[in-house]
Amino acid sequence: MVQIAFAQNYDALIGRAAEALNQRNYCKAFDIFKTALVDSTKVTPYDYYAAAISATNCNDDKQALLWLSKAQIKGLGLAKEDIPYIEKDSSLFKLHDYTEWLLFISKMKKSFSDQESKKLKKADEWLNTIYVNAIQPKGNRKFNKPNSGFALYFTKVDSLHVPYLVYVPKTYNRLAPTKTIVFLHGGVVSLDDFMHKDPEFANEPIFSIGEKFNAIVVYPFGKKDFGWVGQEKAFKNIYTVLDQVEQVYNVDLKNVYLGGMSNGGTAAFWFASQNINRFKGFFAISALPKLKIEEIRFKNLAQGKPFYSINAKDDDVYPYNKVLEIYNTTKSVAKDWHFQTIETGGHGFIYEPEKGIQILDKFFGELLSR
Incomplete structure (x- = not known):
């Protein structure tokens, strides 16, 4: 006291x-x-x-x-x-x-x-690691043994080379189909470049979730002109990313989840509202359910595929009451949408030491068990 x-x-x-x-x-x-x-x-x-x-x-x-x-x-x-x-x-x-x-x-x-100098050294070590850890596909649903940790890959969209990380948990077994989480990070609307060279991304909380639940984590990078707001090509590129990952790693094709943080979480509503999708479930963290590329078809959030979202009441980016209003208006048709609330933590509550991880552990524990 x-x-x-x-x-x-x-x-x-x-x-x-x-x-x-x-x-x-x-x-x-x-x-x-x-x-x-x-x-x-x-x-x-x-x-x-x-x-x-x-x-x-x-x-x-x-x-x-x-x-x-x-x-x-x-x-x-x-x-x-x-x-x-x-x-x-x-x-x-x-x-x-x-x-x-x-x-x-x-x-x-x-x-x-x-x-x-330390930052440059750390960045060099990071790039060397993620390049070395990238492996080639073997074909015929057979897979090479990867190192655990991070590997960097690219897709090509028009003339743009788009990077994404794959995180392989220590418990991954290439002989066993493994659940997979596609995570669309937030905060890309002001970025001029992809940030895959920054080793700080290794500290994103979603990777500890992959480790705890033995899940491969796919982490696409975005930027302001190729991200999760109004660029439909970026949305559709996620399918290309997933196609590539499924050739290299033993992904459980019936156990793939997609979601994200902030505008990445908003994008998850687009994927979930497609008439046909390849995901078992979805999640949105600190997201506003309002797309710029089209209206969300909330009636399609009733295909037997759970959609978990979580928002803090003191979020100063996307007002909680606005999100709650959309949920209350659409929940009668969006029957798969499970809306969760925390009292405090702000927009970036997942980055709070200890508390953020505890919330994510519980959140993903519920989603992945459905």
């Missing part, structure tokens, strides 16, 4: 200090920061930075430089835009003649350079 009370008090103090800074009441802000920053694990590098501004403008340059040093240790300068902004910040010009200032800037630049 003491820790919770202190955390709440810290947030209140930081809010008051920020308000004083906005009013250029630097000495008042400085006094508040001195109290707030004494002992708290909640301090961010940007809290220390703001505190340093208050200190130097209240004529305590020594304290300002000390807080800047702590901000650097906490990670200030690791964001690409941090260092140029800090070097030009007129609020800190008084500190530029100090040796400690030059050391502070130097340490930030080195940390940023080291971070970028």
Whole structure:
């Protein structure tokens, strides 16, 4: 209880200090920061930075430089835009003649350079792994043995080479037909390029679901002009992707599920509402059931193929009440649609540590058992 009370008090103090800074009441802000920053694990590098501004403008340059040093240790300068902004910040010009200032800037630049080198190395290792893990089809429903983990493949749509990942769980047996999940990720509407070179995609929660339920996970990449919003060619390419995967891996053809997150989940409604589809079930996470390419045929969500969706009440991207209204309006005909709700978590609740995975485990446990 003491820790919770202190955390709440810290947030209140930081809010008051920020308000004083906005009013250029630097000495008042400085006094508040001195109290707030004494002992708290909640301090961010940007809290220390703001505190340093208050200190130097209240004529305590020594304290300002000390807080800047702590901000650097906490990670200030690791964001690409941090260092140029800090070097030009007129609020800190008084500190530029100090040796400690030059050391502070130097340490930030080195940390940023080291971070970028690590990122490049990690990206190179990632690309090498996913290329090496890609295997060739054997034919006649016989399959080569793959490495577990990620492999990268491509389809060709007109002149575009479209990448997709296949995740193979450690328990995969090439001699046994294996359930498969096709996952359409969200957040592609602002992407100029496919992001298959980014190793951070390995942390997507859906891959832990594949591991837990011994399911192959197929993860197509999209971008703003080839994604899950208004580009029908991207939708239809999913069938080509699946055709290729079924040639390379022992997919249980009667046990393939499709769905996605955000606009990827919205796209799942299109696949589910086709008159004939090859999927056993569908899912949508934080999705709005409203397509741009055509109207959803909700009456076709009654073909004996479960469609599970889940939304948080505090979603700030797709308002929960709007999604609920569509469900209530169509549930009499969309008999396969199972609508689930969580109280909090926002649009990206699946990315919350521990809690997100727990929700997904339960969600997919229900869907995959149908």
